[in-house]
Amino acid sequence: MANGNDLLDTFYQECEDLLVAMDEGLRELSEGESDPETINAIFRAVHSIKGGAGAFDLTELVRFSHRFETLLDELRAGRMTAEEDLIEVLQFSGDHLGDLVTAARNGEESDTEATERNLGLINKFLGPEKSSDEEVEIEFEPVSFDFDLGLATGGAGRHAITFRPTRDVYQLGHEPFRILRELAELGTLEVTLDASEVPTLDDLDPEENYLSWSILLETESSDQAIQEVFEFVDGLCTLEIRPEGDAAEGAALDTTPFDLAAGSGVSAATTVEPVPAPVEVAAAPEAPVVSEPTGSEPAPPPAAAEAAQAADARDKQGKQKAKGSNASIRVDLERVDKLVNVVGELVIHQAMLFQALENMRLSSGSELATGLDELSQLSREIQESVMAIRAQQIKPLFQRMFRIVREAGAATGKKAVLETAGEMTEVDTAVIEKLADPLTHMIRNAVDHGLEAPDKRVQIGKAETGTIRLSAAHRSGRVAITIADDGAGINRPKVKSIAIEKGLIPADADLTDAEIDNLLFLPGFSTASEVSALSGRGVGMDVVKNAIQSLGGRVTISSRPNEGTSFLVSLPLTLAVLDGMVVEVAGHPMVIPITAIVETLKPPKQDFHGLDSSDWVLSVRGTYVPVVDVGAALGFRTAKDDPTNSVVIIIEDEESSRTALLVDGIQDQRQVVIKSLEENYGHIDGVAAATVFGDGRVALILDPSSLVEQISRVGDPSNGTRIAMEERHAATA
Amino acid sequence: MSRRVLVVDDSASVRRLIVGTLRMAGFDPVEAGDGEEALAKARETMPSAVITDQNMPRLTGIEFIRAFRQMPGSAGVPVIFLSTENADAVKQQARAAGAIGWMTKPFDDQKLLGVVKKVLG
Numbered sequence: 047m048a049n050g051n052d053l054l055d056t057f058y059q060e061c062e063d064l065l066v067a068m069d070e071g072l073r074e075l076s077e078g079e080s081d082p083e084t085i086n087a088i089f090r091a092v093h094s095i096k097g098g099a100g101a102f103d104l105t106e107l108v109r110f111s112h113r114f115e116t117l118l119d120e121l122r123a124g125r126m127t128a129e130e131d132l133i134e135v136l137q138f139s140g141d142h143l144g145d146l147v148t149a150a151r152n153g154e155e156s157d158t159e160a161t162e163r164n165l166g167l168i169n170k171f172l173g174p175e176k177s178s179d180e181e182v183e184i185e186f187e188p189v190s191f192d193f194d195l196g197l198a199t200g201g202a203g204r205h206a207i208t209f210r211p212t213r214d215v216y217q218l219g220h221e222p223f224r225i226l227r228e229l230a231e232l233g234t235l236e237v238t239l240d241a242s243e244v245p246t247l248d249d250l251d252p253e254e255n256y257l258s259w260s261i262l263l264e265t266e267s268s269d270q271a272i273q274e275v276f277e278f279v280d281g282l283c284t285l286e287i288r289p290e291g292d293a294a295e296g297a298a299l300d301t302t303p304f305d306l307a308a309g310s311g312v313s314a315a316t317t318v319e320p321v322p323a324p325v326e327v328a329a330a331p332e333a334p335v336v337s338e339p340t341g342s343e344p345a346p347p348p349a350a351a352e353a354a355q356a357a358d359a360r361d362k363q364g365k366q367k368a369k370g371s372n373a374s375i376r377v378d379l380e381r382v383d384k385l386v387n388v389v390g391e392l393v394i395h396q397a398m399l400f401q402a403l404e405n406m407r408l409s410s411g412s413e414l415a416t417g418l419d420e421l422s423q424l425s426r427e428i429q430e431s432v433m434a435i436r437a438q439q440i441k442p443l444f445q446r447m448f449r450i451v452r453e454a455g456a457a458t459g460k461k462a463v464l465e466t467a468g469e470m471t472e473v474d475t476a477v478i479e480k481l482a483d484p485l486t487h488m489i490r491n492a493v494d495h496g497l498e499a500p501d502k503r504v505q506i507g508k509a510e511t512g513t514i515r516l517s518a519a520h521r522s523g524r525v526a527i528t529i530a531d532d533g534a535g536i537n538r539p540k541v542k543s544i545a546i547e548k549g550l551i552p553a554d555a556d557l558t559d560a561e562i563d564n565l566l567f568l569p570g571f572s573t574a575s576e577v578s579a580l581s582g583r584g585v586g587m588d589v590v591k592n593a594i595q596s597l598g599g600r601v602t603i604s605s606r607p608n609e610g611t612s613f614l615v616s617l618p619l620t621l622a623v624l625d626g627m628v629v630e631v632a633g634h635p636m637v638i639p640i641t642a643i644v645e646t647l648k649p650p651k652q653d654f655h656g657l658d659s660s661d662w663v664l665s666v667r668g669t670y671v672p673v674v675d676v677g678a679a680l681g682f683r684t685a686k687d688d689p690t691n692s693v694v695i696i697i698e699d700e701e702s703s704r705t706a707l708l709v710d711g712i713q714d715q716r717q718v719v720i721k722s723l724e725e726n727y728g729h730i731d732g733v734a735a736a737t738v739f740g741d742g743r744v745a746l747i748l749d750p751s752s753l754v755e756q757i758s759r760v761g762d763p764s765n766g767t768r769i770a771m772e773e774r775h776a777a778t779a
Numbered sequence: 780m781s782r783r784v785l786v787v788d789d790s791a792s793v794r795r796l797i798v799g800t801l802r803m804a805g806f807d808p809v810e811a812g813d814g815e816e817a818l819a820k821a822r823e824t825m826p827s828a829v830i831t832d833q834n835m836p837r838l839t840g841i842e843f844i845r846a847f848r849q850m851p852g853s854a855g856v857p858v859i860f861l862s863t864e865n866a867d868a869v870k871q872q873a874r875a876a877g878a879i880g881w882m883t884k885p886f887d888d889q890k891l892l893g894v895v896k897k898v899l900g
Contacts, residue, residue: 052795053792053795053796053799054792056791056792056795057790057792059791060790060791060792090834093834094790094834097790097793097884098790098792098793100884101792101793101796101884216854216855217854217855217877218855218857218858218877218878218879219828219854219855219856219857219858219879219898220857220879220898221898224897224898228897253854253855277880278879278880278897278898281874376791
């Protein structure tokens with residue numbers, strides 16, 4: 047096969063989509079939606095995976111998906127009902143199919159033991175794999191062009207063939223000449239044309255056939271091979287194949303499907319009149335030329351055929367439902383990334399051009415300035431389009447979590463269901479990829495540590511089955527993902543005592559509820575009194591937090607006793623560019639994401655209340671907002687005594703709490719290209735990333751919420767970050 | 780005679796497999812990802828032959844063949860029907876809809892070329 051690997055990649059990409067569709071269907075099924083469309087969508091996904099796997103010789107995948115498919119087919123045909131135990135096996139099978147695809151994709155050994163175990167489960171419903179199934183498996187060796195001819199083989203020698211195509215044989219594109227030529231490849235031909243049926247020119251319809259042929263074929267090929275040549279015109283001709291001078295073999299052939307008047311022999315066959323349209327021919331039961339399937343494969347009962355037709359119709363609907371009508375293409379992510387980078391450069395260079403123009407002090411109405419304005423408009427559009435290409439629905443990621451909940455529930459003996467919302471929320475591809483691990487961990491935690499045991503839940507009057515809610519939404523220009531359980535909530539006294547025990551906090555620490563909750567994020571913290579097999583993998587919430595921070599995101603926690611715990615993960619929409627307000631802080635340019643900014647103010651001094659800048663609050667139209675002096679918070683200078691010359695930027699975080707950032711001035715509003723600080727330097731609290739301006743200056747992009755959080759946590763803004771900043775200066779120096 | 784073959788399959792890997800094989804054999808394959816796209820492509824330029832899958836979104840293979848056969852100029856254009864199922868009922872439906880023959884997936888290059896040559900020469 048040409049460019050096999052490339053093709054294989056395409057196949058695996060398809061598998062991903064198919065597995066998502068399958069999982070979705072299985073989930074709907076488990077939620078009680080056992081309508082034909084749902085079942086058919088699952089069936090089609092498994093079926094397509096099997097089809098592709100067969101083409102690539104992935105035998106175990108083919109074998110497993112075949113049995114899985116057979117089970118689904120039973121369900122589809124209504125021979126089984128979607129009872130709980132069957133659904134469970136289907137879900138396990140779906141999970142295992144996903145594992146097999148992953149193993150094949152990574153070139154790893156698949157877990158044959160698991161395959162056998164799973165097949166065992168399937169066999170409980172289907173009975174043991176029968177030999178007929180094995181035959182079907184053979185069909186999936188990449189050779190078959192199979193028609194069930196039910197023929198005896200053998201029969202080398204001379205054959206007398208009469209080939210009389212119907213009048214309309216050309217309608218479907220048949221060409222008797224090609225059949226003769228193909229026949230010639232089997233041996234030596236002696237062909238006699240019978241043109242006696244050709245009418246006079248007036249009556250002749252050039253699109254119809256009036257010719258027939260008598261052929262003497264001398265060949266070593268089997269009868270089957272000869273029959274195969276006529277395979278496609280079966281039903282569109284009268285055909286007679288007789289071994290020359292061997293009456294016995296001729297009789298044997300009479301039972302073949304190609305014996306047109308089945309059972310009645312040659313004479314009947316030769317008297318059949320051509321019938322008007324092949325479409326009707328095949329369908330009309332009274333037409334003698336139709337060769338009903340005979341031999342080893344009995345004709346399916348009409349009901350089955352109807353079911354198949356109905357299934358076709360449903361199949362179509364199901365697919366429409368699943369796929370919608372949007373055309374799409376697949377593009378290598380690398381190419382998109384390249385585009386993103388180039389567009390990023392474009393934005394930087396454009397900024398440089400603007401800068402140069404400004405330095406030239408041309409009037410704003412000049413042609414050059416107008417042109418540049420247009421250019422910037424266009425490049426913004428390009429950029430947005432590129433970002434849209436990278437955006438993906440979060441759905442596939444969410445889909446994976448159903449399995450995690452299922453597995454975690456099974457491993458811990460908890461009963462849990464996952465509810466998702468906002469699956470259509472679009473997020474940058476890179477974010478989705480990197481979110482998989484932390485999200486998996488949080489979901490596992492929610493089941494393992496969040497939910498109570500079923501009997502306990504019943505005892506306190508909750509539903510036996512706990513619910514994990516996973517939702518995504520766009521909020522304040524970011525993506526907010528919530529993972530909430532309806533469990534016991536954080537056991538704060540226990541958390542606190544563990545933290546004291548581990549020396550994470552002093553024994554006399556006086557912590558608020560929120561502070562105690564946040565202890566979970568400290569490195570080395572684990573609430574599980576014994577390390578459970580599931581969550582205790584040496585990965586704590588601190589790792590989750592770091593992973594999310596490295597995406598420019600934040601994670602916050604909230605919990606209510608007996609009502610549950612929820613984690614809010616807030617992520618940037620994209621990792622590439624950002625609209626920012628350039629402000630000046632202690633002589634340094636800094637960028638604040640526009641999306642976080644509510645308003646900018648220059649309030650009079652009397653609006654500031656408090657003793658000094660570390661506990662100032664600002665009165666904004668009657669409400670008090672805490673003030674953070676950015677320059678002091680980042681350690682550039684000590685806190686201001688007088689806010690008069692400062693500008694206040696009111697920001698709002700995902701939880702709608704507002705803070706007033708104190709900066710020295712506003713310079714500009716522009717789009718900046720995000721350059722990761724994590725990758726190039728390391729994480730600094732309060733700083734999301736860095737950027738390069740058109741004039742070559744480097745500026746920090748602030749992460750306002752984290753800045754605020756850090757200030758409130760540390761209390762004294764002058765420690766912690768200052769050290770980080772000094773290190774940064776040392777590093778850049 | 781043109782060697783333009785319209786390849787209709789919603790699975791990109793199968794489509795590319797077929798297209799690659801055909802192209803190397805000197806045919807001029809055109810791809811379509813579903814029945815409707817295939818009809819549109821056929822309307823642009825009538826192909827010399829069509830290879831179509833059955834399980835597809837929007838229009839199934841059989842529905843596509845039926846619609847294709849309604850198009851002027853499609854008479855005489857051979858349509859090969861691809862199926863992963865070895866069900867006779869489906870094959871007969873395909874035949875009734877206007878397919879010249881069928882091929883069971885999966886298949887290797889030789890089989891594919893054999894069948895295409897069988898109908899296209």
